[in-house]
Amino acid sequence: xxxxxxxxxxxxxxxxRDPVEASVAAPAPVEEPVVEETSEESVDLxxxxxxxxxxxxxxDADRRAQAVAVEKDRDKPRKTVLKLADED
Numbered sequence: 001x002x003x004x005x006x007x008x009x010x011x012x013x014x015x016x017r018d019p020v021e022a023s024v025a026a027p028a029p030v031e032e033p034v035v036e037e038t039s040e041e042s043v044d045l046x047x048x049x050x051x052x053x054x055x056x057x058x059x060d061a062d063r064r065a066q067a068v069a070v071e072k073d074r075d076k077p078r079k080t081v082l083k084l085a086d087e088d
C-alpha cells in the first residue's frame with residue numbers, strides 16, 4: 001500500500017473544535033424563588049431571604065408591618081427587612 005494514500009478513518013463523529021464557538025455556552029437558567037400568594041397569617045417569612053421578604057412585602061403597608069414584626073422576633077434581625085418600617 002502506498003503510504004501517501006493512507007488515510008485515517010475514525011468511528012467517532014466529527015466535532016466542531018472551533019475555540020470561539022466552544023467557549024460560548026448557554027447560561028444556566030436561574031430559577032426565581034416561588035412565593036405563594038396566601039393569607040398573611042400563613043406565610044412563613046423565616047425561610048425567606050431578606051430580598052424575598054422585601055419583594056413579598058412590596059408597597060403593602062400591612063405586609064411591611066408583618067415582615068418587620070417577624071424580623072424583630074429573630075435572634076439576628078436583618079437590617080434590610082427592618083428598613084421596611086422606615087419606608088412607610
